[in-house]
Amino acid sequence: xxxxxxxxxxxxxxxxxxxxxxxxxxxxxRRITATQAEYDESHLRRLRLVRALTQVGKVPVxxxxxxxxAVDDESLSRxxxxxxxxxxxxQPPEADPEDPATTQAxxxxxxxxxxxxxxxxxxxxxxxxxxxxxxxxxxSLQQLGYVTGVxxxxxxxxxxxxxxxxxxxxxxxxxxxxxxxEAAVAAAVLYEPVLLSLRRLAQEELATRRYGL
Amino acid sequence: xxxxxxxxxxxxxxxxxxxxxxxxxxxxxRRITATQAEYDESHLRRLRLVRALTQVGKVPVxxxxxxxxAVDDESLSRxxxxxxxxxxxxQPPEADPEDPATTQAxxxxxxxxxxxxxxxxxxxxxxxxxxxxxxxxxxSLQQLGYVTGVxxxxxxxxxxxxxxxxxxxxxxxxxxxxxxxEAAVAAAVLYEPVLLSLRRLAQEELATRRYGL
Numbered sequence: 001x002x003x004x005x006x007x008x009x010x011x012x013x014x015x016x017x018x019x020x021x022x023x024x025x026x027x028x029x030r031r032i033t034a035t036q037a038e039y040d041e042s043h044l045r046r047l048r049l050v051r052a053l054t055q056v057g058k059v060p061v062x063x064x065x066x067x068x069x070a071v072d073d074e075s076l077s078r079x080x081x082x083x084x085x086x087x088x089x090x091q092p093p094e095a096d097p098e099d100p101a102t103t104q105a106x107x108x109x110x111x112x113x114x115x116x117x118x119x120x121x122x123x124x125x126x127x128x129x130x131x132x133x134x135x136x137x138x139x140s141l142q143q144l145g146y147v148t149g150v151x152x153x154x155x156x157x158x159x160x161x162x163x164x165x166x167x168x169x170x171x172x173x174x175x176x177x178x179x180x181x182e183a184a185v186a187a188a189v190l191y192e193p194v195l196l197s198l199r200r201l202a203q204e205e206l207a208t209r210r211y212g213l
Numbered sequence: 214x215x216x217x218x219x220x221x222x223x224x225x226x227x228x229x230x231x232x233x234x235x236x237x238x239x240x241x242x243r244r245i246t247a248t249q250a251e252y253d254e255s256h257l258r259r260l261r262l263v264r265a266l267t268q269v270g271k272v273p274v275x276x277x278x279x280x281x282x283a284v285d286d287e288s289l290s291r292x293x294x295x296x297x298x299x300x301x302x303x304q305p306p307e308a309d310p311e312d313p314a315t316t317q318a319x320x321x322x323x324x325x326x327x328x329x330x331x332x333x334x335x336x337x338x339x340x341x342x343x344x345x346x347x348x349x350x351x352x353s354l355q356q357l358g359y360v361t362g363v364x365x366x367x368x369x370x371x372x373x374x375x376x377x378x379x380x381x382x383x384x385x386x387x388x389x390x391x392x393x394x395e396a397a398v399a400a401a402v403l404y405e406p407v408l409l410s411l412r413r414l415a416q417e418e419l420a421t422r423r424y425g426l
Binding site for chain 2: 011048051052055056077078079080082083086092113118119120121124128129130131133134136137138140141143144145146148152153155156157159160161162163164165166167168184186188190191192193194195196197198199200201202203204205206207208209210211212213
């Protein structure tokens with residue numbers, strides 16, 4: 001399809017698509033004349049992902065370019081491509097590693113992963129932004145006087161393990177590896193508010209059932 | 214205990230505690246002389262919550278005051294106090310209610326709650342900020358071309374129902390209703406990054422198990 005049709009089908013103005021092409025967020029189309037290029041379904045899918053990252057995820061353009069480079073790097077294994085894309089997303093601020101509360105939370109997080117049998121996650125350890133986010137959140141909770149040991153966190157970790165298993169099952173139903181990696185990135189950004197709002201709605205539902213209105 | 218001991222035990226400077234007292238984030242102590250007041254364990258607990266809201270949750274002081282007023286209002290039922298406190302927390306920006314994508318997402322969200330049997334949540338409906346956040350996230354996903362129907366969201370909703378059931382069980386183990394309400398507010402703010410990072414760690418763990426490194 002031509003640029004005009006890509007614009008019509010995606011609902012994104014041609015000027016914006018040209019900007020994405022210049023910024024290397026969207027791969028160039030197949031050149032057919034000096035001034036025209038041909039685009040396909042992969043461009044349409046990629047446009048959705050660029051919108052998800054920049055508009056919903058508020059990911060800066062430079063970070064989005066890095067995420068998309070990892071998505072496209074076929075020399076990497078599937079696990080690394082899934083991970084590398086997520087790792088390039090902007091992360092929340094981290095706890096001070098010199099703080100004793102951080103050191104203690106780090107020890108407890110390792111102990112938790114060991115008890116859960118998450119040996120791969122334990123091996124990746126502090127290299128993973130998710131691990132560092134967990135340690136930061138645990139350190140905050142502890143500094144505020146809340147207990148976040150293995151006993152408190154295991155029930156939540158087991159539920160999230162089931163959620164993650166479902167996440168991967170959904171991805172595996174997609175035909176191509178590049179689509180799976182794209183969907184993983186979109187899901188990371190877009191499904192987080194869905195999960196959190198479903199948790200709060202379920203709390204309201206169950207509180208009303210247990211205690212009345 | 215005196216102000217100096219409250220400061221020592223909480224690790225919060227006396228000047229900050231005096232600021233919280235002036236801003237009505239912390240109830241006044243029991244006056245014992247013209248210049249001295251006596252504080253107890255409830256003040257220590259409340260200080261933790263104020264820190265959780267303002268420092269970790271980045272809740273503005275005016276909103277924090279509103280949350281704490283709901284926590285303290287014993288004329289309200291437990292469900293309403295749990296809900297009112299959460300409802301007063303700052304919410305993410307909402308979808309344009311005039312947009313047809315929002316109307317469609319709203320219909321699908323109602324259909325989802327009906328199928329889940331979450332009749333109380335359905336009745337509370339758009340009054341609940343969690344419901345509006347869900348509709349906004351579903352509308353974003355749909356505009357980007359992702360399908361978010363009952364089939365896609367039910368597995369996530371069921372997991373979050375189990376998480377919410379565990380949330381309430383943990384609260385019920387606390388002796389006093391005011392403590393339960395305080396813990397609900399703290400958990401809403403502090404446990405969300407824990408849940409999301411556990412989901413990402415579980416994805417890394419399971420992807421490595423399924424596809425190797």
